[in-house]
């Protein structure tokens with residue numbers, strides 16, 4: 001198989017550089033285009049150009065690191081940029097990280113094969129991980145440093161807050177001051193502190209979602225993507241509400257509410273911390289068909305009700321290869337996010353996605 005160098009991909013950019021509009025009260029939507037794989041001009045003639053521009057954000061390719069462990073700190077996000085990822089979405093942050101207690105163990109695996117044999121390939125992954133437990137100040141410093149070092153690369157901050165307008169406004173203001181390019185709003189973590197009306201507690205309630213999206217979009221000066229939970233009967237409803245309330249894009253899906261299994265020796269669910277457990281979020285290869293179905297439904301709704309040049313859709317769920325990514329693009333996504341497979345094998349890399357994508 002012919003290999004495709006990332007330098008060549010980067011060098012083949014033929015899309016006009018985007019200038020972000022930073023207007024306080026009326027932010028520009030910026031144009032969104034669909035991926036076109038074309039031979040580029042000049043030096044790299046014949047090499048495919050996978051660059052995309054979504055909501056005015058120019059990316060060298062549509063492959064995006066999804067919010068989670070690979071966006072936890074400066075080191076891993078820098079690595080993602082060096083690896084050639086089209087954009088990076090940082091781990092979700094909130095104002096007060098002291099309220100976030102992440103436990104260990106917090107993951108459980110489903111393996112293919114008889115009785116989940118330890119030799120079987122991991123096809124399902126459950127987590128009960130919360131959002132970032134690192135101090136917000138630390139995360140903000142790292143966002144700023146990354147944007148200083150990689151001014152042309154797209155860094156998206158994922159944010160989540162309580163049902164409190166002033167708190168959302170403060171968080172948006174502080175995060176935007178670092179120079180990040182866009183915001184993804186985590187309306188979707190299934191175990192994301194619902195008692196504080198955070199995460200899926202908002203994404204599953206369209207009235208609440210409309211109100212919170214209204215606060216966010218009145219404040220934000222960069223493009224806003226609303227990340228959807230699949231734990232709802234009709235995912236097009238919150239997607240529609242988010243776009244009508246001013247968001248420029250929708251990302252789907254976050255993890256699926258699950259109980260991975262019960263340990264028949266201890267009679268406790270997995271993962272289990274000192275005898276206690278809680279349902280978690282399911283991801284990885286096994287969720288890919290479900291995610292494709294949800295993204296297809298959102299894409300159809302967006303096509304019939306919204307101007308596709310102004311809004312974008314980011315597909316997420318079980319992407320391990322460029323072929324998986326191609327499927328999301330074929331059902332209507334503009335970009336594709338990769339989650340679990342990255343932090344299991346970080347160097348199941350962007351180059352691998354690019355190679356398998358371009359040979360699909």
Ligand SMILES: Cc1cc2nc3c(=O)[nH]c(=O)nc-3n(C[C@H](O)[C@H](O)[C@H](O)COP(=O)(O)O)c2cc1C
Pocket residue numbers: 066067068069091092125127129130131132158186189227253254255282283284285287316317318319337338339340341
């Ligand atoms: C361990 C872990 C942590 C995650 N943390 C976040 C998070 O902080 N914010 C968020 O929006 N999504 C988070 N996600 C969800 C992923 O971004 C993604 O939506 C989901 O895992 C499905 O994609 P995948 O099958 O490629 O992993 C997390 C997922 C995992 C597995």
